[in-house]
Amino acid sequence: MIASLVLGLTGCGGQNEASQTPKVSYASVVSFGDSLSDPGAYRVGQVAQLGGGLFTVNGITGAAGSEPVPSYTWAQLVSAAATGQVSCAARTGGFGVSVTNVTNCTNYAQGGSRVTDPNGTGRANGALTEPIVTQVANYLSRNNGVFTGQELVTVQGGANELFAQAGILTDAATSAGNTAGSTTFTNTLITLLAQNATNPSAAAQAIGLAMQQAALQNGSTQTTIVSAAVLAAASQPGNSTDPNSYNAAIVSATNAATTAGNLAAAQYIANTGAPNAITAMVTAAAQLSASVNNMISLGAKRVVVTNLPDVSLTPYALSTINGADNSTQQLVLAMTMAFNERLRADLANLPKVLFIDVFTENRRQIADPTQFGLSNVTGMACNLDYPNNLFATQGVAGSGSSLVCNTNNLIAGNTSRYLFADSVHPTPYGHKLLAQLVTKELILAGWL
Structure with missing residues (x-):
């Protein structure tokens, strides 16, 4: 399965058709981020017992007679393309389980993590949510305080900053x-x-x-x-x-x-809350770009940075359950774009950084689903009311999470080509599309 997956990701042009050997050889793929990149940091204890661990549909999915899609995050799939091995969680634990450092695993992403603030989404309920700056520090502590330059580094974050600011704004x-x-x-x-x-x-x-x-x-x-x-x-x-x-x-x-x-609430949002939230997103982007620059100063030679997808087009932003209306959607869009614009500006023209525009690709997917083989770009594949979903409040502010979603608690029908597993997280197929985008850009840049 992994071999065919790697071929499927890398054999898309830009190299000698007779060879699948990457142009660049990597010792490992090192990933920092949140639930979008998390390879199973929480696949322990009761989460594991419930068949969960990834913030997507856990397990092998696919309609009868179709090619099954394995449950990996995009960062794991990029690792498979670059090294032949899917990456694994470097630190596991949470929800009552002590933290364990996992030898030879190099994916430090954790669901709920923010950029610098340890109080990420789900932290109060037991999630680890070590921020990206701490994830980097943990990697450095295991590698003599430096990057060797033989790593392909992936960096992704910012969504939990948006959820945090949305919560602050709502409360105020x-x-x-x-x-x-x-x-x-x-x-x-x-x-x-x-x-x-x-x-x-x-x-x-x-x-x-x-x-x-x-x-x-x-x-x-x-x-x-x-x-x-x-x-x-x-x-x-x-x-x-x-x-x-x-x-x-x-x-x-x-x-x-x-x-x-x-x-009064509307006036507060317009005059104070929204400007503050947008400013906070810009600050978070600056903090993330500063972390990337720090990685480069410590020896990282190839760093892939993805921006935020269009969060305003997720079920989270569109759902009436969250009290969303057009003004809410527009605010989420403004927060997303403010983060993305600052991140792009800070990292522009850095030769050791490959900036991936996930936002634009995500909008293309939702505007023309059939072009990407998607059957549904508005609904959620997971049944978040499933009785055993004991962690339904974890992972996403104000909504349920796919952390323990698996093939036993999906909605009825064929969901293998849905874009969303829950209100913000992709399905395995959505992760595959994201991995294909990143891999294509790596090839075009001569990094793969």
Whole structure:
């Protein structure tokens, strides 16, 4: 299987047709990154028992009668093309299993990892998420602090920076909306409850005081606070003594609060949250390019760097489950492009860096699926509601993960040519397409 895979990746022109010998000989392929490159860092303990380990469809997939597609990440497939061997996880563990250094394995990528921040996606639930800079340091510690120059290095990251910033933005926007909504609800309710009293100003003060006192009580809730306001209103001269007569006022105040909260959240996103998130993505790209330059200064001679695919076209960005709308999709696109543009600018014209434009290729795949042999570019092959998917909250902010997805928990039908395994991760076929792109560019550059 591996031999045919290598031939399938490298035998695509640019060399003597009578020879499949690479132009450049590599001692190893060393990979740094996140779940897109992760070769099975978490294939231990319960994850392994559930048939998982890769953030894709684990195991051999393929429709009956068709050529099976083995489950490897693109980085493993590139390793197979360059050295004849798929790469393996250099460090394994997580989710309650201690970290183990694996001899002779050179893929340091881990699902959830960020560029410099150790608090990656899933870290709170037990994932390792060692950042890329730490992954590089771990490799150097095992290799006398240098690169030999005989490695082909692959670097990929940035998606978890986007997920982290999306989470930060969502939390802050929600807080801004809640604050504005709460203030609006209180002010509107007091005004409406007091408007028919003999002395509206005095009634408003009494109702407001009653709400404040109720809020200070142990175990107070919105219901108890509103009840206190209604009772205070019913005791004011001129007002109705029937508590039910104030239901319309409560509904009106609730509607006003919702409108104000939504507006405040939207204004926060537009004026503060989105600019901050985009700036953070630019910073992350600068940090990643700095790490690449550090590798070169320490002896790396051939470094492949991939940019982000178009995250705005993933199920993650398009799903209504995540509350996504067109503005959300546009923000995700802006964050993705900001990262990619800075990364490209920082690494432009460096002779020891091969920059791979995954973003453009990904958009081509989604725009014309049949050209790439894809049958579905919007849905997810994995059934993330499968009862044994105990790690459904790991790997992707706000959605399920394919970490323990395998041939036993796919959706019905032939999913072998789906692009997405879950809301952001490729299927094995998607990884194969990415590996073919990288291998082609390696050949064109004379690096393979």
